[in-house]
Amino acid sequence: MKVLLVYPEFPDTFWSFKHALPFQGKRSAYPPLGLLTVSALLPSSWPKRLVDLNVRSLKDSDLAWADVVFFSGMMVQGPSMKAQIARAKQRGLRTIVGGPIASAQDPAIAEADHVVEGEAEEMIPGLVADLERGEVKPHYVRSELPDLKRVPLPDLHLASLRRYSAMAVQFSRGCPFTCEFCDIIEIYGRRPRTKAPEQILAEFDQLYRFGWRGPVFLVDDNFIGNKKCVKLLLPRLVEWMRDHKFPFSLFTEASLNLAEDPELLRMMREAHFTRVFLGIETPVAESLKETTKFQNLRMDLLESVRLIQAHGIEVMAGFIVGFDSDPPDVFQRQIQFIREAAIPLSMVGLLTALPNTQLWRRLKAEGRLIKQSLGSNTLLDLNFIPKMDAEELLAGYRRIMQTIYSPREYFERASAFLSQLGEAARAPIVFSDMMAVVRSLWRQGLRSNYRKEYWKFLAQTLQQHRQHLGKAITLAIMGHHFFELTASDMEN
Numbered sequence: 168m169k170v171l172l173v174y175p176e177f178p179d180t181f182w183s184f185k186h187a188l189p190f191q192g193k194r195s196a197y198p199p200l201g202l203l204t205v206s207a208l209l210p211s212s213w214p215k216r217l218v219d220l221n222v223r224s225l226k227d228s229d230l231a232w233a234d235v236v237f238f239s240g241m242m243v244q245g246p247s248m249k250a251q252i253a254r255a256k257q258r259g260l261r262t263i264v265g266g267p268i269a270s271a272q273d274p275a276i277a278e279a280d281h282v283v284e285g286e287a288e289e290m291i292p293g294l295v296a297d298l299e300r301g302e303v304k305p306h307y308v309r310s311e312l313p314d315l316k317r318v319p320l321p322d323l324h325l326a327s328l329r330r331y332s333a334m335a336v337q338f339s340r341g342c343p344f345t346c347e348f349c350d351i352i353e354i355y356g357r358r359p360r361t362k363a364p365e366q367i368l369a370e371f372d373q374l375y376r377f378g379w380r381g382p383v384f385l386v387d388d389n390f391i392g393n394k395k396c397v398k399l400l401l402p403r404l405v406e407w408m409r410d411h412k413f414p415f416s417l418f419t420e421a422s423l424n425l426a427e428d429p430e431l432l433r434m435m436r437e438a439h440f441t442r443v444f445l446g447i448e449t450p451v452a453e454s455l456k457e458t459t460k461f462q463n464l465r466m467d468l469l470e471s472v473r474l475i476q477a478h479g480i481e482v483m484a485g486f487i488v489g490f491d492s493d494p495p496d497v498f499q500r501q502i503q504f505i506r507e508a509a510i511p512l513s514m515v516g517l518l519t520a521l522p523n524t525q526l527w528r529r530l531k532a533e534g535r536l537i538k539q540s541l542g543s544n545t546l547l548d549l550n551f552i553p554k555m556d557a558e559e560l561l562a563g564y565r566r567i568m569q570t571i572y573s574p575r576e577y578f579e580r581a582s583a584f585l586s587q588l589g590e591a592a593r594a595p596i597v598f599s600d601m602m603a604v605v606r607s608l609w610r611q612g613l614r615s616n617y618r619k620e621y622w623k624f625l626a627q628t629l630q631q632h633r634q635h636l637g638k639a640i641t642l643a644i645m646g647h648h649f650f651e652l653t654a655s656d657m658e659n
């Protein structure tokens with residue numbers, strides 16, 4: 168059976184990095200790890216082909232080749248998925264959809280012939296048997312959360328690695344915390360499950376064998392959700408990286424209690440983690456309590472960020488406005504916090520009620536849900552009735568974005584961050600990085616309307632923290648993505 172694996176296109180969001188990727192000559196941020204893993208779970212005798220629409224188009228010849236089409240993706244990919252399912256069905260192909268979008272019961276999945284809801288490892292064997300018999304059920308739902316020790320190596324040969332700016336590896340799923348708005352804990356549970364260190368080393372070996380050098384994203388929901396297991400993994404990672412002369416730089420997502428554990432920070436630094444994404448959400452304590460994000464109340468937020476930065480690890484963070492407890496000055500407080508914490512890449516979003524979350528259930532009970540979430544909290548689109556006047560909330564959100572991503576404010580923040588950054592792990596320099604420098608100097612240094620701020624930032628870096636020059640160029644390029652996106656989004 169010939170299987171076509173299709174990954175729909177991402178819209179232009181903060182996380183797509185669409186305006187930064189051309190500097191490196193890349194098409195997309197990461198390959199679709201879920202589909203590459205699904206491929207490895209299918210019988211090896213079945214021919215497979217991957218089409219990631221973020222990298223290339225889906226051709227009629229791809230559809231003509233296939234017997235069945237598997238789709239996976241997130242809610243933001245819904246419109247693209249819907250269009251491609253329709254195309255496949257027009258050709259009489261069987262369509263199957265899975266991934267986070269299926270668990271979120273997004274309307275786009277209703278177009279497919281079959282839905283697989285839950286983690287693939289659990290359900291693929293049954294689905295394969297049914298496909299072979301030609302008796303496929305309309306809906307497959309997980310009965311239990313699979314043991315990650317059973318996850319195979321992803322079928323990396325299906326992806327064109329050079330098209331991506333980073334590779335993706337997953338160590339754990341799930342998170343022990345209880346944030347009210349979070350869908351991770353509903354889908355993957357509150358008991359973090361992890362792979363064995365040997366599985367991660369095998370994935371690193373495979374990436375190395377395929378010639379990958381550069382960034383690797385540990386795509387965990389919360390990398391430190393199970394600290395005991397992470398502390399067993401990290402010494403093995405350090406050893407592997409040393410043996411291979413540090414070919415990768417690592418980044419991941421973690422909860423803020425990372426700052427409470429200097430041993431963990433030291434180990435992550437040694438393993439060459441260079442950036443971590445933290446869900447800070449808000450400096451307003453009442454709002455953190457409301458959303459039951461108690462782990463962010465244990466230590467001073469600013470102190471936590473600085474501690475991590477002092478270990479040579481960049482903090483990238485998520486912020487939210489729209490909580491019931493947000494006071495009228497929340498917007499200025501967010502701006503002030505982002506400025507003081509010196510977090511260049513701050514992803515500020517509007518609160519959104521994702522399906523089947525605790526927040527969604529509460530708002531539904533209170534009669535405040537308006538519509539299905541679009542799966543992106545950076546769109547100027549509320550799916551619930553906020554306590555604050557909606558117009559005031561949207562205007563305040565716009566003000567935050569326009570302030571923090573004005574080139575002057577951004578470069579000042581990036582400069583402050585570099586002065587706070589401790590000795591960072593040295594990232595390997597690859598050809599695409601060198602091209603990125605040339606393109607940045609040309610496009611940002613000569614042709615942009617913020618070239619004055621750009622050169623001031625680079626000059627300051629050369630004078631005060633020359634050792635971070637590579638990081639400064641990366642931040643300038645990332646900044647360009649946010650400048651472009653904020654300018655276009657805020658017009659809508």
Ligand code: SF4
Pocket residue numbers: 342343344345346349350351352388389422446
């Ligand atoms: S810490 Fe992050 S992953 Fe964990 S429950 Fe909160 S939002 Fe979800």
